[in-house]
Amino acid sequence: MPKDSGIGASTKRREDVRFLSGTGNYTDDINVHGQAYVHFLRSDVAHGRINGIDTTAAAAMPGVVRIFTGADFEGIGGLPCGWQVTDRHGEPMQEPGHPVLAQGKVRHVGDPIAAVVADTYAQARDAAEAIEVDIEELPAVVDMKAALDEGAAKVHDDLKNNLCYDWGFVEENRDAVDAAIKGAAHVTTLELVNQRMVANPMEPRVAVGDFNRATGDHTLYTTSQNPHVIRLLMGAFVLGIPEHKLRVVAPDVGGGFGTKIFHYAEEAFCTFAAKAVNRPVKWTSSRSEAFMSDAHGRDHVTKIELALDADNNFVALRTDTLANMGAYLSTFAPSVPTWLHGTLMAGNYKTPLIYVNVKAVFTNTVPVDAYRGAGRPEATYQLERVIDKAARELGVDPIALRRQNFITEFPYATPVAVEYDTGDYNATMDKLEEIADIAGFAARRAESEKKGKLRGLGVNCYIEACGIAPSNLVGQLGARAGLYESATVRVNATGGLVVMTGSHSHGQGHETAFPQVIAEMIGIDESMVEIVHGDTANAPMGMGTYGSRSLAVGGSAMVRATEKIINKARKIAAHLMEAAEADIELKDGAFSVAGTDKSVAWGDVCLAAYVPHNYPLEDIEPGLEETAFYDPSNFTYPSGAYACEVEVDPETGKVSIERMIAADDFGNIVNPMIVSGQVHGGLAQGIGQALMEHCIYDDEGQLLSASYMDYAMPRADDVPFYEVDHSSCTPCTHNPLGVKGCGEAGAIGSPPSVVNAVVDALQSAGKNVTHIDMPLSPSRVWAAMQG
């Protein structure tokens, strides 16, 4: 029987009422009295030296308040990078400066050169056109291999070259892996591209800076997944504002997908300028600006080698990747191709020897950082593609080859530094085979062939490390931040609860799911619990939402705080009923004395805490409010098996996804409907990457796919009705809810199955196609079929 409330119930999302009725409060809905508007003049060349900026004529234009250039930020900190990677030789990565407005050089199309603050947005834009910029164009570095050539133009003149780092992991295994590959019975090699993506959240970025001259307080309203992180990075490292004088508010946020984690120049600018011009300053990104200023995702070029013994056991894996950093290091960029990628290269398999090399490269392109899955999709894609290729080369069933190599005993320490606490990969594969009706595929293929279509079936597994993560571990790996989460639970006098969480909801449904947990713990109605987030003035210092961590880490903090509340309430109840605390039980919203009919309602206990007339004041303080910080002891490891069935039109190369099946193990689940929705969204993004989306620069560093006219986003009719299952459940062993996180799974798990399916379809027609790089657009598939 499905539950109708509490943990496990598909409670409808309470936040959807305001989202769907147009009554949300997004950052662009915030207008501060007297605000001015900023327009950024952005570079239209990829690489150039700024010889001069003349703002004289522009400054005299109507409505202009002030024009800022890089010179106004001399002596002020640049945008910091939050993760330092150490290379294979023990040296720290090369870390260039990242000024708020360009100083000396522009390094990508979209790099901000000047900012015009004016009474209206149109006036700011008009004046920006009147700024005269003398830029000496320099050769652009776009291709990663070319960027590493000796004599290549340098993106940053003060660095040795364009190599950010050369990372090896696990470096001690390098020779052993090479030897194992050399001596293997079979080696499958695959070169592939994980193409550059643009996250494209529905809501573009917005920032409103405000400064109160009377109190000296700064406020920044911004589209962020982690307002406390922005407060720390911007306050401490860029503008030198102490945290108690800086409030960062991220209200309703219309999608993030990683790209709203990072600290951006526009946020720092609006905060800075509001004080400088003594007026609130607002910036709203246009979609065109978003394409050239939001951090991009992926952009890896990889060669992977999988070695097998004569019995088809995986014996070694080596992967060599070039990872594009773009022109500057975005906040967490260095961690994505390294610790979020290399540590997942074992996948679901007991490969004993693994070596991962990653060279991160600066180019004259928009910075690249985490995008839904961040490193884990890149790991999963190459691994699951090379396994599929190996199965075809060896003439064995791809599912059987996977099952043969599955990790089956837990906990399992991989050769790439992480320990999987739990999982059951055969269980999700069993579930997948059942739903996908793999046995019936041959008949479906025959039906497709009757219509002149080639049908293919692709399968893959995935594992991800979520619930990021133990602070002491990530600190060793180079993170310049902790990765705990916080929650304050405030019980009101009449029994309702307000939970202030450091997690941030930008579509995930926290306002619905989190109350389900607390309501179940206390035995009260979900409607008695309200979630507050996104405001540093309310919530305790939190790290925000990304890496599928909200429930696993933020939810755990909330559980811990609620446990403290319950413990204190139990003491109060014991006092009220004149019973021993050990005899007090909490059930269905009432405290009772075991073995008696004495009970006191939740609300009466709460009232007693705030009206402490009859109260153990000598033992406990009045009031009922508790805070907890939760730092996990490990990542969580959601996993699953996915299948895709495609039809390929052999005349045009057009791929149609007929079925997309996801069998996931997310551990315990709080709200199955929300989990399905998260998987659906992830699948759409995974299919988008597999078939459609591609951020392309030309050789001069001009962005060719700079609008929806050329950047293909998946639409409703590009995706099938998904078949998702999350009944497989091995609960996480180390967090109080046993949850693992589900936000990124769909985007991580789906691209390989799509590509595997298309290769299968083409091979069914006798085409000697072993790989096609994403996106599998009609023209690419057709070209591959021509041989």
Next chain:
Amino acid sequence: MYSFEVDKPDSVDAAVSALQVEDAQALGGGQTLIPTLKQRLASPSRLVSLTGIAEMKGVSSADGVVTIGGGTPHATVAAEAASAYPALAALAGNIGDPAVRNRGTIGGSLANNDPAACYPSAALASGATIVTNAREIAADDYFQGMFTTALDEGEVITSVRFPVPDAANYQKFEQPASRFALVGVFVARFADGVRVAVTGASEDGVFRWSEAEAALSDNFAPEAIDGLSLSGDGMISDLHGSGDYRAHITKVMTQRAVRAAG
């Protein structure tokens, strides 16, 4: 967007005279022009809206000819030409999305002559006549290359006359991002021969594929053009497909259009 004046005349004569102002520009449904203005890629002094002119709206049919007012939105053509010229109505009903179809007009589309627009292929394949405030222009003379037409400055398309073929069909292969035609082929079979017009593919805009027309005039069947091939030279080559791909798709869409036209 820069600032500009707006006129909304209620007659063709008033529109033509309003367009005499320097840097004035006609505004149909605005589906291309408004986004262009928003991106500050054009700066007309005055927009002359053609949407308030009753005589430029509507679909009528007589003596084997369907006449469509230049200011008629695509959705109206899709609904009102459905019985008289189903292939044309189907084309109109699959342009853009509902918002585009309820604003965009046939006159605007033909005047703009986007190389990936759908309507030019229908006009050219049907041997349509473009009627303006000043003259009548045969479709064969009207389209003069990408975004280029026979229209003079300030000339307004008041209606388009489509001879109705015995059989016709339009096949659009969509560019994945914009869903404009990567290649669109309109095939029309008349008593005196077959016309095949291709949009989306060529660097010169919409064109007639004369070899296919000859072959199909002899035998109106998909296999009639099995032996033909188009060259990729002169075809648009971009991130969505090479010239060779577009040439290949032109043939595939032509065969599908012939099959669908029956």
